[in-house]
Amino acid sequence: MISGNCWFRYANNVPLNASDFAENVNVLDYVETDKEGNRHTWCWVTDIELTEETVEEIMIGGRCRWHIENQTFNTLKNQGYNIEHNYGHGKYHLATNLAYLTFLAFMVDQIQEMTSPEFQKALKERSKGVRTYLWKLITRIFLSWFLEGWDELFEAINKGIKPGRVKINTS
Known part of the structure; x- marks a missing residue:
């Protein structure tokens, strides 16, 4: 799956935020350039250690999870539930x-x-x-x-x- 039009960038043990008590996480970026030359970037945070051997599998799992979440939100938005991505808190x-x-x-x-x-x-x-x-x-x-x-x-x-x-x- 890794070819000239896509690449990974990852780091392990990165603080989640600037707090002194921030939990450390592992961060994976996946960048892909489509046939029209448009660049698309996906980013995941995980507690799974990232290595050259694991990044592609983590990316595939992350993309599948995104797809499932997107289908669910599309159903909630377009199939009679009338909910929007930004429903607000009121x-x-x-x-x-x-x-x-x-x-x-x-x-x-x-x-x-x-x-x-x-x-x-x-x-x-x-x-x-x-x-x-x-x-x-x-x-x-x-x-x-x-x-x-x-x-x-x-x-x-x-x-x-x-x-x-x-x-x-x-x-």
């Missing part, structure tokens, strides 16, 4: 709390996507993989009908609800 941490609730909702959705066949079917068949449509559909059904649980919600999405059908628990 007065009395309101925006921070709203961001936490958004992350919690995202986590619940991720758990459902991994474990619930009904959710997987709803995402695949009804929204063609676009979550914003699914969230709008869930909201519409949730606000319009009395539901006894998640199973009934996904049944309504996957099988369709006929207008005028309302289940009311009279027990």
Whole structure:
């Protein structure tokens, strides 16, 4: 992977900041020049000792982690969660709390996507993989009908609800 258009620079045991009590870390820079001549630089801080033998593997792992984080933020920004990279903290941490609730909702959705066949079917068949449509559909059904649980919600999405059908628990 190391070629004429990319190179590494690294240092071990570098103070994290100017404090007298700063922890020492290891720093890796990876510089790459693309076909158009534009230079791109990535930098990672790690507690793993950096050597000629380890820098490429650390760089590959760092790039993979960045890619995963970027996909997650793109999902949170563009798939109906309406969160921005710089969400801000707001007065009395309101925006921070709203961001936490958004992350919690995202986590619940991720758990459902991994474990619930009904959710997987709803995402695949009804929204063609676009979550914003699914969230709008869930909201519409949730606000319009009395539901006894998640199973009934996904049944309504996957099988369709006929207008005028309302289940009311009279027990």
